[in-house]
Amino acid sequence: MDHRPQAWGRPRDDVYGAYDASYLQNSGPKTVTQSPVVTGTSVIAIKFNEGVVIAADNLASYGSLARFTDVKRLRVFLDSSVVGFGGDVSDMQFLDRHLNELAIDEAYDAAEPTPETPTSPGTLNAANLHKYLQKLMYRRRNDFDPLWNQILVAGLDAASKPFLASVDLRGTAFTSPSLATGFGSALAQPIMRKYAATEEDAARLTREQAVDVVKECMKVLFYRDARSLDKYSIAVVTKAGVELKENEQLERQSWAFAERIKGYGTQTV
């Protein structure tokens, strides 16, 4: 029995030989995330008259390999906000654990929920959560140890108005009536802006319209984003709470356009 705790749980040297420490990086600077490894693609979201719709597909890619096809990238916070993660999946899981801890701490402090206020005013709303994440991401970028994500936060603000905001790996934060990360900012955002160019437009949008727009955008993303999947998660956040569906299938796909694509430009052969 080895009485020294630091040797416990390690392969015995007399059986396996001494550990070859040359595998360990023991010189030069400490290295942290320098580039994302397993990644999620776009997250898209749009505000409507009484809440926010947010969606992301269930794929985690390893480069161009579709590695994990059942990864949920929308996470519910305190039954009142939804956080959508794009970028590195391990950093997403770290943040998810962190937010769960935060939610538990918050739940202890919060008053008992009532039917009128399902989320009591003492708890963090989406605007608070977004500010928290912004500070966290900015701190990590200052430490040169970034969390490689672009995050959308959907929910309601202190005045119970729909709230949607983004924060990225450098701590840059902004809001808009509709938001999209990754490929979505090029493919989905123009479509969503047709329906909600301004806050006033978004306030006139119904829940059904908003869900339809988001589903249409998910379809466009699946058509053109090679790192996407036809299985996706979609969440609707309103005053009543969060409705999250994590196993949606893209419907009414039409690949008729595909056979017309031959090479590039106006080739007709």
Place this chain on the structure above:
Amino acid sequence: MAMFSQNPIMNGPSYSFNDAPRVNGPEGARQHRFDPYTDNGGSTLAIAGADFTIMAGDTRLTSGYSINSRHHPKLFKIGGTTADQKDATIVLSVVGFMADGEALKERLDTICKMYRYRHGKPMSVKACAQRLSTILYQKRFFPYYAYAILGGLDEEGKGAVYSYDPVGSYEREQCRAGGAAASLIMPFLDNQVNFKNQYEPGSGEGHALQEVARRPLTRNEVETLVKDAFDGAVERHIEVGDGLQMMVITSTGIEEILLPLKKD
């Protein structure tokens, strides 16, 4: 014997992966491909008048060729008693990397608030300007990538504009443009605010030319100049547009004006 090769006493400290000794590089030195900076575009402008200061900035937030937001203000009231900044007397504008800009704004605001609570009076623009320079220079070797302009009224009630570079060099000026379209707006301001290259018609040739007399501009003239400057910048710079936020600082308070700009 080999079993104890991990023993720190015999072979030095080697039992924790995290504590693997670093031979090269000073303590805490890090080197990465990660670029902590981006440019979020946009432009700002400030003009000091005889008894007012006008600060302005567009509200577009970009990254690369994408518009992230069409309404993301670059002007912030600083040093009010409460979070709504109702009784603030100083305005800060930041442009460049917005995450740094907003971190800078929050630090300056906190410092101004602490000053107010400790001394029972608001900070003067002059003092605030010096403090802002110090904050920027403290991060000399990992700078806030933000071009700041501070505006307010000085002790005599005259308009004051202080402009900064990212590491804290600063100067009080009559007017200053910052950000993406600064090089487009600044020459226009030199000509229109400081009357550079304006001469009395028919006053002579060469050295005999007489400069147009300099005079302080009225508030209406300055507002028109600001709008014209931004309309021009929007036409020629893709990172500028969407909305124009103006703050007019007078002895009676700060008036905020929001106007549309081209969204293309």
